[in-house]
Amino acid sequence: MREIIKLGLILLLITSVAASILGLSNGLTEGKIEEVEAKASEEARKEVLPGTDSFKSIDDNKFKAIKDENDKILEVYKGMSDGSLAGYAIKTVTSGYGGDVEVITGISIEGKITGIKVVKHLETPGLGANATSADFQDQYKGISTDKEVVRVKTNPSKDNEIQALTGATITSDTVTDCVNMARELFNDRLNK
Template sequence: MGDTIKLGIILLIITSIAAVILGFSNSITADKIVEAEAMVSEEARREVLTADKFEKADVQLDDERIHDVYKGLSDSGEIMGYAITTATSGYGGNVEIITGISVEGKITGIKVVKHQETPGLGANAQNQEFRDRFKDKSTEKELVIVKSAPKNPDEVQAITGATITSNAVKSGVNLAIELFNTKLAK
């Protein structure tokens, strides 16, 4: 019985030391992780919208699926468009995308920044070929996912075998379109 207590105390000491070390490591790296995520988001905004700088937009977000909105500005301060981050439900979890929309009301690009979709299927939402299907679409109407070649300007062809993921991306883009039309378009 005494050996069991002795081993329990040793195990308690070892795990306590490990917990302190992990907590200390987390406190040291937390700021660097936030910085790295901010850099990735900035890079994604630059991919979806051509602008010299980005500034967080002062807009009321009424939908929890819309995470943030940035204005894309020229060097002279002229608004070039908006980069809107949304997260909607996909097959494996939330699909977070950034949608670029020009002040003229055209989608300038999309970028999937986080997802938990199936490799080889839903994960193909990150592929340039799929992302380009949204480019230059108008914000006048909501987009619709179709399984065959699009026949109308508001249609986007789904990823083969990943309709749920395709619909998640479309829903995120449509949230950005709705926000643009109701609160950002002039």
């Protein structure tokens, strides 16, 4: 019995020290992690909305109203080019096969999708993770915001269709849902 109590106390001591070290290292690196994530988001915005030189978040009250209506919209930025509005970069999230999938969608003021980027996912490597490939993401470029983007399993025959990833229909649907969410936000709230 004493041996079990002794082992239990040793285990408690080891886990307490490990938890303290993890907590300390998390506190020390938290700011750097946020900085790296902010820089990655900025680069993704530039990628999906080419030709912009800066981004400004939309008015806080307007964003709060959007967020209250749809909590799957994470960020909305105005893309500026030479001081004029060029379009919007909208980050949305939806549940995929392996977990949440975050997508940034670029939409020009002319109402065209200028690009998309899957910035975070937990999808299956080799299947759903292929949603990060340029071949898949480039299918969305140039699609008008007038019509809902539709995922098809065969070669697209209409200008609002994209071909699903082989073996990853759920992920393809998830990314398309994120893009359609951004498209609807643009049509209903931002393009007014």
